[in-house]
Amino acid sequence: MRKGVQSFSWKGIAVFSALVISFPFLFSSSFYLTKATFAGIYTIVAVGLGLLMGFAGQISLGQAAFYGIGAYSTAILSTTFGLNPWLTLVISLAAPALLAYLLGHTMARLHGYYLAMATLAFGIVIHVLLTEWKSVTKGASGFFGIPKIELFGFTFRQGISYYYLVWAFALIVIILSLNIIHSRIGRALRSIHDSEVASGAMGVDTGKYKMQVFIISSMFAGLAGWLFAHMSYSISPGSFGLNGSILFLTMVVLGGGTSIWGAVCGALLISAISIIVHTAGSHVSFITSDFEQVLYGFIMMLIVIFLPQGLVPAIASKLKKQKQKSARANKVPAIGTVKGDQNV
Amino acid sequence: MNDSIQFLISGLTIGSIYAIVALGFVTIYSVTKVINLAQGEFVMLGGMTMFSLIKLGIPYFIAFLLTVVIVMAIGWLVEWAVIRKAKGADPLSLIILTIGTAIFIRGIAGMVWGKNSVKVEPFTNDVPINILGASITPQSVWVMVFMLLVVLVLYFLIEKTMLGKAFRACSVNPTAARLMAISPKKMSSLSFALSAGLGAIAGLVIAPIMFPSYDMGIMLGIKGFSASILGGLGSAPGAVIGGLLLGVIESLGAGYISSGIKDAISFGVVLMILLIRPFGLLGEKNVGKGGL
Amino acid sequence: MSSLLQVKNVTKRFGGVVANRNVSFTIEGKNITGLIGPNGAGKSTLFNMVSAVFPPSEGEIWFENKRIDALPSYKIAPMGISRTFQNLQVFKKMTVIENVMVGLHTRTASSLAAAAFRLPRSRKDEEFIYENAMEVIKFIGLEDLIEVDAGNLPLGKLRLLELARALATKPKLLLLDEIAAGLNHQETLEMSELILKIRDRGISIFVVEHDMDLVMRICDKIIVLDQGEKIAEGTPKAVQNNQRVIEAYLGAADEKELTV
Ligand SMILES: Nc1ncnc2c1ncn2[C@@H]1O[C@H](COP(=O)(O)OP(=O)(O)OP(=O)(O)O)[C@@H](O)[C@H]1O
Ligand SMILES: [Mg+2]
Numbered sequence A: 001m002r003k004g005v006q007s008f009s010w011k012g013i014a015v016f017s018a019l020v021i022s023f024p025f026l027f028s029s030s031f032y033l034t035k036a037t038f039a040g041i042y043t044i045v046a047v048g049l050g051l052l053m054g055f056a057g058q059i060s061l062g063q064a065a066f067y068g069i070g071a072y073s074t075a076i077l078s079t080t081f082g083l084n085p086w087l088t089l090v091i092s093l094a095a096p097a098l099l100a101y102l103l104g105h106t107m108a109r110l111h112g113y114y115l116a117m118a119t120l121a122f123g124i125v126i127h128v129l130l131t132e133w134k135s136v137t138k139g140a141s142g143f144f145g146i147p148k149i150e151l152f153g154f155t156f157r158q159g160i161s162y163y164y165l166v167w168a169f170a171l172i173v174i175i176l177s178l179n180i181i182h183s184r185i186g187r188a189l190r191s192i193h194d195s196e197v198a199s200g201a202m203g204v205d206t207g208k209y210k211m212q213v214f215i216i217s218s219m220f221a222g223l224a225g226w227l228f229a230h231m232s233y234s235i236s237p238g239s240f241g242l243n244g245s246i247l248f249l250t251m252v253v254l255g256g257g258t259s260i261w262g263a264v265c266g267a268l269l270i271s272a273i274s275i276i277v278h279t280a281g282s283h284v285s286f287i288t289s290d291f292e293q294v295l296y297g298f299i300m301m302l303i304v305i306f307l308p309q310g311l312v313p314a315i316a317s318k319l320k321k322q323k324q325k326s327a328r329a330n331k332v333p334a335i336g337t338v339k340g341d342q343n344v
Numbered sequence B: 001m002n003d004s005i006q007f008l009i010s011g012l013t014i015g016s017i018y019a020i021v022a023l024g025f026v027t028i029y030s031v032t033k034v035i036n037l038a039q040g041e042f043v044m045l046g047g048m049t050m051f052s053l054i055k056l057g058i059p060y061f062i063a064f065l066l067t068v069v070i071v072m073a074i075g076w077l078v079e080w081a082v083i084r085k086a087k088g089a090d091p092l093s094l095i096i097l098t099i100g101t102a103i104f105i106r107g108i109a110g111m112v113w114g115k116n117s118v119k120v121e122p123f124t125n126d127v128p129i130n131i132l133g134a135s136i137t138p139q140s141v142w143v144m145v146f147m148l149l150v151v152l153v154l155y156f157l158i159e160k161t162m163l164g165k166a167f168r169a170c171s172v173n174p175t176a177a178r179l180m181a182i183s184p185k186k187m188s189s190l191s192f193a194l195s196a197g198l199g200a201i202a203g204l205v206i207a208p209i210m211f212p213s214y215d216m217g218i219m220l221g222i223k224g225f226s227a228s229i230l231g232g233l234g235s236a237p238g239a240v241i242g243g244l245l246l247g248v249i250e251s252l253g254a255g256y257i258s259s260g261i262k263d264a265i266s267f268g269v270v271l272m273i274l275l276i277r278p279f280g281l282l283g284e285k286n287v288g289k290g291g292l
Numbered sequence C: 001m002s003s004l005l006q007v008k009n010v011t012k013r014f015g016g017v018v019a020n021r022n023v024s025f026t027i028e029g030k031n032i033t034g035l036i037g038p039n040g041a042g043k044s045t046l047f048n049m050v051s052a053v054f055p056p057s058e059g060e061i062w063f064e065n066k067r068i069d070a071l072p073s074y075k076i077a078p079m080g081i082s083r084t085f086q087n088l089q090v091f092k093k094m095t096v097i098e099n100v101m102v103g104l105h106t107r108t109a110s111s112l113a114a115a116a117f118r119l120p121r122s123r124k125d126e127e128f129i130y131e132n133a134m135e136v137i138k139f140i141g142l143e144d145l146i147e148v149d150a151g152n153l154p155l156g157k158l159r160l161l162e163l164a165r166a167l168a169t170k171p172k173l174l175l176l177d178e179i180a181a182g183l184n185h186q187e188t189l190e191m192s193e194l195i196l197k198i199r200d201r202g203i204s205i206f207v208v209e210h211d212m213d214l215v216m217r218i219c220d221k222i223i224v225l226d227q228g229e230k231i232a233e234g235t236p237k238a239v240q241n242n243q244r245v246i247e248a249y250l251g252a253a254d255e256k257e258l259t260v
Helices: A010-026 A030-055 A063-080 A085-107 A112-132 A160-181 A184-194 A196-201 A206-231 A242-255 A260-281 A289-306 A311-329 A333-343 B002-032 B039-055 B060-086 B091-113 B138-160 B162-172 B174-179 B184-210 B216-231 B236-256 B259-276 C043-050 C073-079 C096-103 C112-116 C120-140 C155-168 C185-200 C212-218 C236-240 C243-251
Strands: A149-151 A154-156 B129-131 B134-136 C005-014 C017-027 C032-036 C058-063 C081-083 C173-177 C204-208 C221-226 C229-234
Touching (some): A010 A030, A010 A160, A030 A063, A030 A160, A030 A184, A030 A206, A030 A260, A063 A242, A085 A112, A112 A242, A112 B216, A112 B259, A154 A160, A160 A206, A160 A260, A184 A196, A184 C096, A184 C112, A196 A206, A196 C073, A206 C112, A242 A260, A242 A289, A242 A311, A242 B091, A260 A289, A289 B060, A289 B091, B002 B134, B002 B138, B002 B162, B039 B060, B039 B184, B060 B184, B134 B138, B138 B162, B138 B184, B138 B236, B162 B174, B162 B184, B174 B184, B216 B236, C005 C043, C017 C058, C017 C221, C017 C229, C032 C043, C032 C185, C043 C173, C081 C155, C096 C120, C112 C120, C185 C204, C185 C212, C212 C236, C221 C236, C229 C236, C229 C243
Parallel strands (some): C032 C221, C081 C173
Antiparallel strands (some): B129 B134, C005 C017, C005 C058
């Protein structure tokens, strides 16, 4: 391990994988399994969006559109044209990537609010097309008859096998993302946050990396869409509208976009909240889906006001401070530098 | 020909609403540099509150005024309880904050009023007027009249009164404003109350045409936001032009192509315009970074 | 000897303000050039144009016989120009070593895909980056602080960190904008030693500095700006005795540092 450098640790991945693997043994009911499978799908989207928001400093209010494009590409190609889902996975990744590339050219020139507008508009256009292009998407009632994914004669059906399939992909996505942020490109992206001028002076091509991260995040969303489509027998445009985009946004905001694990935790927490609300809803009358929305809104407000970086980075920085404090108490010299604090 | 006039009229009607909502965005943005994505919820609250007040048996005109006051109070509350607490947040966080506020308000509205659309009586009778072979409902006329009224009143308020001067001082230089005994905090509250009032008026005049429901705010808010971005963020004339333009594009799209894809057409146009002129039609090049 | 940097008739306007007016000069290799002038003379503006933060309104800038004034700023570092910032632009949320590692960005090229899949190429780059960053850090003398977040450093260390980061790009020309501002006497002395050591490594240095002691001691040549215009150029001795320079400094009431 290199001292002072954020780097990849297999420990985190190993612990997390162990949790993921053991979950079905602890909660084997199909309700929990389905929710946990969805949590995996959301994790994939959230990690991508987290990269975009936390590392490229861009906001996307249209992430659900990429998710939808991934889902519909594979649904249409595998059902209407009978292609193998493994083949259509390529399209589910490439189509969002291509659109992100085109949209990215506008993004390179748009800042702040204008960018929010562009992704918002994009999301709405895609949602409308999914709903209205009935000859291809079968419209608002949804596209059905989507085949299952098979591998070496094994069919992944909703339930335990699909849970493991989804989480295998989610883990791959997490590992790839961690690798990215711990590389020269990850540091370049982090540097943009603190000083874009200095980044430029160090030779970091800001626009190029923002574009690449946008494309990656759209591909992750596309992958999630692919997984979603083949899990269910049918999909409908309702899952890919503005509410979806806001849901993903809430996950990243809650967990914290400046850390990959933050996005993961955000996705898991929101999934857990939805389970709790669902369970409570069958006992208490006023807890409805509106209540869930109120809760998400409330979470967003609280987090932005009290923990703007999100849960995980906030906790991490707290732990770090504590560590430094105890280190100072133990007179470990390496950190004795903080004495200069007052001079800054 | 008749068709196109008909489409134009309905486009200008809905465009007037977008314009009022967009002016609400501009009012808040120019004072606080916050983009309030909960703006559409004020419109929804306007329509729904009116419905409830009338149902309580309150006379139409009084209900109208009361609605404006109530929604303004809510706008003030939103600023005081939410926005003010996050001062100094970056644009990204502010967007998230106001989205959170929006879905919070919408969720509460859903729990209070339920999911159904409600009906509000028009201001005056319902008999359509014929102009150049196209028919226009009196309520549409009211919508446009109110839009013009709003523009006039806002113009007067901003250009001719102390309040306007204070607003502008805050937007240009909050520190200097404070030195001149203008409280940016107070102005921020006022700007939220004012634009909530604008939202309420939009909601009131459109209610008889649109059958308000708890979830109407989000789309109206986005359209108003688009209109203000189209016109160039921060420009009031731009907001009005952007709003009317968006309304007309949408109505022509719905009329000549398909009402289902009207949103795709209008937002497609928004995307195109942002591509060609990333700073909007009348915008300055350096706005849009916001929140600074 | 062909010149390293050529600034030809450069003018920069900000709205009505003319920050630089028709400035021309050249910088030869392997020595230290000073750029001085009263506050607001346009020194930082000139640096910003050489490092392509923004383009000049008029005029041309050439580096090693290549025109650079229309390039985007990220293309400047790989050509061999690096800089520090008067108003400190460190990456606060990154550690000292990570800051310096960003300086090595352009000396490596592995792609996003290589990073994501940890291809051998990316691993090799990471190793190269870390080793070279460590080397620069040792040269500057920050090795005890590598794990500290830059945001927690005192001013003196921040200036050193900026210097280390700039050096990491392996520049041929190093622009230092008031690198000693805010440093105490001891730190300033150490800084000037460091600058001389860097020069001895064959790197040309272009410094903006208000501390005249420092400037007169280390510079081989000095350029003087006043109100955007170049009013003098020459050896420290010659500049010190130049009548226009003395007037410019006496005219600027808040400038007291010139000890003639
Ligand atoms: N980005 C900018 N926009 C507008 N005006 C600017 C900008 N940068 C510099 N100026 C103006 O240009 C003039 C020169 O500024 P500059 O920062 O180059 O001076 P300087 O010589 O570096 O001064 P100092 O010694 O205080 O650092 C000043 O009048 C300043 O206000
Ligand atoms: Mg300067």
